[in-house]
Amino acid sequence: DADVTQTPRNRITKTGKRIMLECSQTKGHDRMYWYRQDPGLGLRLIYYSFDVKDINKGEISDGYSVSRQAQAKFSLSLESAIPNQTALYFCATSDSLSNGRGLDTQYFGPGTRLTVL
């Protein structure tokens, strides 16, 4: 079984709809992240969480919200989807105890392809 899972893997929705993307991990890591990938732009950080009670905005948080329901679960919501949120979304995890100095390796899920019409 995969260590970092994302659901759904593909989603097509309409402008104005509320969408939730879910991420679960079995690695026991404390840190979780949400990124979006756009062609030619690489990955950009949306939100990150260093533990259950810690939520931080990333580079492009406008139009998104997150919930850290448990150490193993981190959900991303689009309150009112718009077409320019069409992208590939990745969840990632890391373990703050593995290395220190912010050098912990991030482990990525397989991604969710979201299309907003």
Added chain:
Amino acid sequence: GDSVTQMEGPVTLSEEAFLTINCTYTATGYPSLFWYVQYPGEGLQLLLKATKADDKGSNKGFEATYRKETTSFHLEKGSVQVSDSAVYFCALSLYGNKLVFGAGTILRVKS
């Protein structure tokens, strides 16, 4: 702000050719540097990393050396295989393990 610039792709090579993918960075401090690889239909996975100047990261025949004087971290492999076809991302991390990614370089290897 902090940023990473990679050579544009796609890069198309024949099997057993030498690979170089250029990566340069701009950072306000002394970052750690990473190469991630994304195979078709999959998430990213760490390929190699280096944490200080002159460090060399290596894995699966790939190498990259942290060059502070040229702010570069170029990825090299002596002999590529078809199975190396993927998207390669250079990234840096300064504080709190927030990664800043380059745009990615598509590598296509022909048999």
